[in-house]
Amino acid sequence: MSELTSKTAAELAAAISAGEVSAAEVTQAHLDRITAVDDKVKAFLHVDADDALSQARAVDRRRAAGEPLGALAGVPVAVKDLFTTVGAPATCGSKILEGWYPPYESTVTRRLREAGAVLIGKTNMDEFAMGSSTENSGYGPSHNPWDLTKVPGGSSGGSAAAVASYQAPLGLGTDTGGSIRQPAAVCGIVGTKPTYGGSSRYGVVAFASSLDTPGPFGRTVLDTALLHAAMSGHDPMDSTSINAPVPPVVEAARHGDVSGLRIGIVSEFSGDGYQPGVMTRFTEAVELLESLGAKVTEVSCPHFKYALPAYYLIAPSEVSSNLARFDGMRYGLRAGSGSAEEVMAISREAGFGAEVKRRIMLGTHALSSGYYDAYYGKAQQVRTLIIRDFDAAFGHVDVLISPPTPTTAFDIGERADDPMAMYLADLCTIPSNLAGNAAISVPVGLAPENGLPVGLQVMAPPLADDRLYRVAAAVETAFTERRGHPLLTEAKGLS
C-alpha cells in the first residue's frame, strides 16, 4: 500500500486542490493497488486505466487553468456495475448483460464527474443486486479483505471490498434491502442508505424500484458524507426524486456529537440468531453513546418482524416486471433461435442465474390474478404498518439503532444453497428500505470470537440523513481514540 492509497478522500481532494499531488498520480497509485491486490479480492469487473487516467488529467488541467475544482477533485470512486456510465460496460453482475455498453450516463455518476471524481472502475455485485454475498454474480464472488475465504457481503460487495482493500477511497453502491449497510458492516467500513428519493435512480439498473437507493461507501464517516453530498439532490429525470435540499451531511460528519440526543434501541433486533460478538460490540456501542451524553432507551417496533416476508413479496414482484426487458431482443445476450417467444425464453433461461430466476418466479406468482391481494396487496399493508412503527418511534427518539446484520462475514459457499439463511442477513436493514428512511452502518470493532468487523446501524427519519453522520462521527472518533488507530488497519486478509 502506498502513502497515497492510504489517504482519505478528504485528504486527497485537499492535496490535489492545493497542488501537492496530481490527480493523475493519485489515480495511478490506486490503479497500481488494483493490479497488486485485485486478483485476490476480485472487487472489480472492469477497469480501464487509460480512461481513469484521462479523467484524472482533465482534473489536473482544470487546476492548472485556475478553474474551480469540485469537492471530490481527483478522488477515485469505485462504481457498482449497475450504474450506467458512458464508455464502460454495465453488466449488473449478470451474464445476460455481458458486453452491454450503456449509451447514457446515470445522474449520480454525472454528478460525481462534475464534482471532479475519477470513476476508476466498475465493481462486482450479486446479479441485479439480488443477494448478500456477491456470490450470485455471474462473474464469480468477491472476497473479504479481512479474510479472503469470507464473503464481503452484498449485493454491493465489490465496492465495499474495493474500499476496504484501499483500491479506492470511495465506492458507490445501491441499497434495496441492505446492500450497502451489510457489506459495509462485514468489511469494516462506512456505508449509507440515503433517504429514498434523496439520490437519483436515473441510470441505475432497477432491482426493485420502490426500494432501490444509491448510496456511498467510505473508510471514514467524513469521506462517506462527502460522497453522499456530491451524489445527491433532486433529479427531474427521476419522478420519485425528492425536491428538497440535500441534508447537511458533511457538516454533521465534521461535528460528531450525541450529547442530549435521544437514541432508541430496536428491541426486536436481538436474541436468537444474533452472533454473540455482534451483540457484544453492539452493547459496547450503546455504553459508549451513553457515555457521550446520549439518552438511550429501548423502543419496540412490533411490525418489524413482518418486514422480511413483506420485502420478499414486494421486491420480487417489482423484479418480475423490471427484469422483463432482458429478453434478448435489443441488447445483451441472445440465445436460441425460432420465434420471438422462443428466443426470449431461451435467452432468459441462459442469461439469468438461479437467484434471479427464483425471484422472478416468486414475483410473477405474487402478482398473478387471484393472488395479488393475498400477497402483493397484503405486503403493501405491512409496509404501511412498518412506516407507522417508525413514525411512532421517531415521535420520541431522534434516531434508532440496531446491529446492521446478525453476523460477521460468513464463509464463501456457506449459505449458497440456503436462500433463507442468506435472506436473514438483511433482517435488520430491510425496514428502512420499506419505509424509505435513511440509515448508516459504521464500524464499532471486531467480534471477539473471529476478529471480523462489526458495525452499528443508525436509522433516521426521511430527509434527516445528517443525524446519521452526527452519531456515526461521534462513534468513529471515540472508538478510534480508544484503539489508537483506524479499525481497518487491522485487516489481515491481504497481509
Add this chain to the structure above:
Amino acid sequence: MTVSYEAALQKYEPVFGLETHVELGTLTKMFCGCVTAFGAEPNSQTCPVCLGLPGSLPVVNERAIEYAIKIGLALNCSIASWCRFARKNYFYPDMPKDFQISQYDEPLCTDGYLDVAIGGKTVRVGIERVHLEEDTGKSLHVGGATGRIQGAEYSLVDYNRAGIPLVEIVTRPVPGSGFLAPEVARAYVTELRDVLRSLNVSDVRMEEGSMRCDVNTSITLIGSGTWGTRTETKNVNSLRSVERAVRSEVARQAEVLDAGDRVIQETRHFHEDTGVTTSGRSKEEAQDYRYFPEPDLVPVAPAVDWVETIRKSLPELPSARRARLIEAWSLSELEFEALRNAGALDAVEATVAAGASPADARKWWLGELARRANDAGLEVAELPITPADVASLAAMVATGKLNDQLARQVIEAVLDGEGTPDEVVAARNLAVVSDDSALTGAIDAAIAANPDVAAKIRDGKVQAAGVLVGAVMRATRGTADAARVKDLILERLA
C-alpha cells in the same frame, strides 16, 4: 355466411361497446422528451427512456395529462383527484420494457357519456373510463405471405411510436339499438372523432392509426334479459369498418348460436378487404397481465383549480354547435348531418360570418365546391378558396352582378390561382349583360342560324327555345342573363 344480418336481427338483440385508442397530439412522448411527428425515419425519434434501456426512468408529460382531462371533461366524466399509473406486463418485441405503462383500477376519468345523433334522434353512449397509457413500437414482419408474424422470415421494429401518449376511451355496453347497432357504433366513433378534433388534442386520423378502435360485440335472444358472450374485434381502422365489423360479427355470432354452438370469448381480427372477422388468440387462455401500481412514477393528483381552468377553456363542443347552427340556420337534422358529413361546417360557418346567407353558403360549399373537391380528391376545406371569397361571390350573385354560370367560372379561376373573385371579375371583365340592346344582335344571329327551331317556336313549341338560349349564351360567353334571353326570344318570335 348462411345467416344474414337481417335474419339475425329477427331473433337476436345486438350489444356493442367500443374501446378507442387515440394518440394525443402532444409535441413530445408520454414519458420522455422525444418528438412524436409521424412518418420520420424508423428509430430516429427514440432515447433511453422510450427504448426502455436498463436504468432509464419515465417522467410524466404534463401536457398529456391536460389533454386527457380535456377529453374526460368533454365526455362528461368525473376527473380523479388522485390516481396512479400501473404496469401491464406481457412480453412482446415491440414493447421495449416488456410491460406497458397504463392505468388499471385507478383511471384518470370515469363515468361520462357522449350523446350521439342518428337519424334525427339521440342515443346516449355511456363512457366507463378514459385513461392514459403509452403506445408500443410498430412491428414489420418481412418475408411471409400475409404480413403477419406467422410465417415471416424476420421482423423489424420501429420504436418511434413507442411511448407516444395514448388515451383509451372505453364505452359501457350499448344495448337497445336493434337493427341500427352498426350505424350507432359508427355514429359514436364519428361524434367522438369530432369532439376530439374540436378539442385539438389529436389529429384523429384513422388511416394513420392515430385513432384505432376495438369493437366488442355480443348478441342475446330478444327479450332474454341476459348478456351474450362478447368478442373483441381488433384492427378496425375506419368509420366504415366500425359499422361493417359490428354487422359481420352479429351475423357470425347468430350463425354460431343457431348451429347450437357457443360464442367463444376471444380476440378477432377485422379484414378490411373481405369485411369479415377471423379468430385471434382466445381470451379464455389469455395471459395474466399482472397489473400493479407503477413504482417509477408518483401518483397523479390534478389540482381542482387546474381542472376548473381546463374546463373553462374547453371550446364549443360539436353537440352544442349542432344545436346552435340548426337553430340559427333553420336546418333540419338531416340537412345538418349532410353538412357535417361533407366536412363543410367550418367553411360554411366562416362564409356566413363573412356576410353570406346560410342558404347561399351551404349552396356553394355543398354544390359546386364539394363537386370540385371530390374531383380533386381533397376535403372541401383543403380547396384553395377562402370563405371570404365564397361570401363575396355569393354577394355578387345576390346583387345580380353575376349569374350562377359566371360564378362557377369565377370559382374555377380562383381555384386556378388567378386571384380573389373581385380580381377575377375585373381581369376577365365578367358581368351579366343587363342591356337588352346588347343582346339583340346575338338573338338575331341565333334565329338566323336556326330557322327550323325558330319555326317550331312560332308554332307554339316554347320548350324549343332552349336551343336558341344556349346559342346566345355561347355567343355572349355566358355574360347574359339566360332568363332574360329566353323572354326576349319569345317576344321576338311571338
